[in-house]
Amino acid sequence: MTYKVGILGATGAVGQEIIHLLHERKFPFSELRLLASSRSAGKVQEYQGNSWTIEETNQSSFKDLDFCIFSAGGGQSKTFAPIAKEAGCIVIDNSSAFRMDPSVPLVVPEINPEAALTHQGIIANPNCTTAISLMGLFPLHKAFGLKSLIACTYQAVSGSGAEALQELDDQLMAWSKGKNIPPKVYPHPIAFNVIPHVDDFNDDGFTREEMKLLHESRKIMDLDDLMVNCTCVRVPVRRAHSIAITASFENAIDLSVAKEAIKAFPNVELIDNPQQLEYPMPINYSGVSSCALGRMRKTEILPNGLSFWVTGDQLWKGAALNAIQIAELLISRNSAS
Template identity: 45%
Template sequence: MTPVHPLPNRPLTVAVLGASGAVGQELLQLLQERNFPVSELRLLASARSAGQICQWNGQAIAVQEVSESSFQDVDLVLASAGGSVSRQWREAVVSAGAVMVDNSSAFRMDDDVPLVVPEVNPQAAAEHNGVIANPNCTTILLTLALAPLAAKRSMHRVVVSTYQSASGAGARAMEELKDLSRVVLDGGTPNSEVLPHSLAFNLFLHNSPLQSNSYCEEEMKMVHETRKIMGLPGLRFTATCVRVPVLRAHSEAVNVEFAEPFPVKEARELLAAAPGVELLEDPASNRFPMPTDVTGRDPVVVGRIRQDISEENALEFWLCGDQIRKGAALNAIQIAELLLPAA
């Protein structure tokens, strides 16, 4: 299948849907940093955010309330306003001849929508029919580390525990963590309004809805999305997702079982050479990746790679990645870059 709406060979009219949010603001920064070929930038959001002024590339651009006419003559829509908003405007976007790169969960598991991590399955982007889905943040970070290992040995099972920062719940959750931390330090009682529980000096199991199998929605996103991206529909996979009192950047503890033993030295070399991955290991100082190592940075940083002492065919490792950047905005921009005509 060839793309129904490939991006044209000229500077593009780009719309950012959800421009006022944390990911939307990161998208604006990355469009400028990566010199994406933009001729016109439209900032779209709900009526509540309309009129806000954003600075981009030396311009002051007003946020507009999204409407049917917003997508006229638009080439690319970078959507990060939530699943219901993406579903509401999908037809208007595609009918206008634009390509939507969507950061919500609305279309990720649709058979006709590619789910893409450019370093892992770039070829899938060409299979789009007007919409390409950006995976969940934890899935993006994880598959960057799994892919180079799976390319060398058959992967049988993945067990992952995530430690997810406030940034995963948006800009308001980040502000609430800061505010409630001050309340606790001042001896007060924190009362959360954005999240169901206070994250200040606290953590809790991910608050997405529980499914019939007693896994939460966030955990099942990782299961289904990882299988789809890596082309491993039968991969045995289990996850536990936890919200932790970190402002920005997610961490994951990963256990991977293969069909045969996987030497640690070989795994370390593969991960060190993998695109989008950086190795950080200093056993002498007991120094391994931390959220502060990746905040505001592109790579997923991996470390503490070790043999699982309970299973000879399994490896353990730890990773950290910026949820707003590679876990959302950067991956979306990289998907769009795959659609640009070759230089």
């Protein structure tokens, strides 16, 4: 069986990875419809000898589609997801528009696949930092019972879209010529800098991005009492987020059990040989399907405490790959209608 697939936001940083991964994973599509704004309408997308004309998104864009992966921001998702759903197309949404909607499953296929099967036409993909953090946290939760965590993120610029990636490149190029160009996407220069600010600030001083880790982790792992304290930081890395986590668990930590739990979990690798200078780094996990965990050590700062570092490609596991995995899951469970 084959499926008609749309990508809303096909020209963006995530959209381009979706096109690549649908091909790489041999997703069974019979038609690929590439949707974006009027800015891109009529442009030609080429990939592996095939070409598609980008279409401007409108009310009838979703007719006859089986799936559409939305990657065009929350505003577009709010406008077009109900229309797509009405047209009988299953929406897998990368924006934050529906993540906390109780009627919309929020899914990481390795963690809560059954939730996807309860969909009513829209399935939400988690925030990129949440997805990557949970690939390390969930197997440890299964082993020891997660209670709380403190996280600090090291977020790549491609997490802010194609324009931000260009901004880093432009600033680096200007610097190499002894020039300075003012920032546009970020409030401060990102080249040779770190910015302790991702997304808008709430009145309590936390950012919306920091609170996503709390709320989305609770929903995905079904842990209503989980406590999370997060500081999100943008770093001049092109691609792949990293998160330093110190977590507190219900039960005493046995390091060898913790390591076995990570090794046994699908799509996460244990890279933890500090004596050989081996630990996960974004440069090694860009364009890689697996996330990786390392620097694992017990800590007494929290009860049954464990500190570790997790890295993963936020364009893939944090967006494009996770969305395609959800579609593959529905197909494999015959739930794609």
